[in-house]
Amino acid sequence: MSSPSSTPPDRATLPAAIPSGANLAALRDHNAATVLTLVRAATATAAVTATAADRATQATGGTSGRAGVSRVELARQSGLTAQAISKIVQRLLDDGLLAEAGRGASTGGKPRTLLTLVPDARWAVGVQLGRDALTVLRADLTGRVVADRQVAIDLAAWGPGRVLDLLAEQVSWLLGAVPPERVLGVGIASPGPLDQRAGVLHQVTGAPSWDGLALRDEVAGRLGLPTLIEKDSTAGVLSGLGSPDRAFVHLDRGLGAGLVLGGAVQRGARTNAGEFGHQTIDPDGPRCRCGNSGCVEALWAAARSPREAAGVLGEAIANLVRLLDLDEIVLGGREVLAAPDLYLAEVRRVLAARLPDPTWQPVTVSVAPSGPNAVALGAAGLVLARLFG
Numbered sequence: 001m002s003s004p005s006s007t008p009p010d011r012a013t014l015p016a017a018i019p020s021g022a023n024l025a026a027l028r029d030h031n032a033a034t035v036l037t038l039v040r041a042a043t044a045t046a047a048v049t050a051t052a053a054d055r056a057t058q059a060t061g062g063t064s065g066r067a068g069v070s071r072v073e074l075a076r077q078s079g080l081t082a083q084a085i086s087k088i089v090q091r092l093l094d095d096g097l098l099a100e101a102g103r104g105a106s107t108g109g110k111p112r113t114l115l116t117l118v119p120d121a122r123w124a125v126g127v128q129l130g131r132d133a134l135t136v137l138r139a140d141l142t143g144r145v146v147a148d149r150q151v152a153i154d155l156a157a158w159g160p161g162r163v164l165d166l167l168a169e170q171v172s173w174l175l176g177a178v179p180p181e182r183v184l185g186v187g188i189a190s191p192g193p194l195d196q197r198a199g200v201l202h203q204v205t206g207a208p209s210w211d212g213l214a215l216r217d218e219v220a221g222r223l224g225l226p227t228l229i230e231k232d233s234t235a236g237v238l239s240g241l242g243s244p245d246r247a248f249v250h251l252d253r254g255l256g257a258g259l260v261l262g263g264a265v266q267r268g269a270r271t272n273a274g275e276f277g278h279q280t281i282d283p284d285g286p287r288c289r290c291g292n293s294g295c296v297e298a299l300w301a302a303a304r305s306p307r308e309a310a311g312v313l314g315e316a317i318a319n320l321v322r323l324l325d326l327d328e329i330v331l332g333g334r335e336v337l338a339a340p341d342l343y344l345a346e347v348r349r350v351l352a353a354r355l356p357d358p359t360w361q362p363v364t365v366s367v368a369p370s371g372p373n374a375v376a377l378g379a380a381g382l383v384l385a386r387l388f389g
């Protein structure tokens, strides 16, 4: 599954790579997803360009260019025939997902009609089910959050029935009068461990009443909407654009990382990849709540100052970068957001000290721009990814 704002697919992955005999409907959807992704990318690129152009032309009283992409350009970028593009575009126009936005520059012939994405044609709901808070948000097709809310819960004490009833109530508030057919679905990010494919929770630490709960089906049954679940840290890595080799490091009530390697989300055999909070980095270190000693989480908790704690996270991230050859780290979670400058400085300092050649292996470190909404936004991104492929 790709990021909610992934770059256009590589030409090599386009229809020629689909095995012969592939289901025709699936092929059609794949091509439609490709076109939607290209239009979204063109709209985003044009928006950035327009912003720069606006700045440049404000002084001279000029006007900026239009956003969008022509059918001819879509055919060139996708490798699909002009006839196929024409059919797909017409269907997407009929569905209200695309709009004709005016005419672009011509290379000699008549000016070409430009196509843009209609951001509010469909909506995605993102939910972060936390141990003590429930975050819900509604995002448009570009991943922009238009409404959000956070309410306090007690995951362990309340149990599934009360929490999920509240979740359904909050999502209903969020959607208001939006017709159900314009809601793509609900993505739920939850503490692990869980089975993402089966949609079932698995022994959530300290919350035994949730063990084995079919979270996906429980929520789908209450809301009547397509529902997906994902581990919280993995959802976080889907909250924005980024490098094909990156991690979202989530430091909240626990520590985990969401991983994208080679452009693909990595979940591992049991949806358990990235659980690096319980790696032992000092066997003689303090006892951890997991029963082992000297885990990253235990050293972080035992630190004598906020700076030392941030340094422990830096050491763990340096190990992660050396193991996986990552070039981008995005930090999130309440502990980081409580002291973002300190965490940024310490993680950067430790990476500079631990990597053998930082000039050859540069690593970008930032705090998630969506802040406290990062995980819920990534959950909405799961839903958007089903439309964009």
Ligand SMILES: [Zn+2]
Pocket: 277, 278, 279, 288, 289, 290, 291, 292, 295, 296, 297, 298
């Ligand atoms: Zn541990």
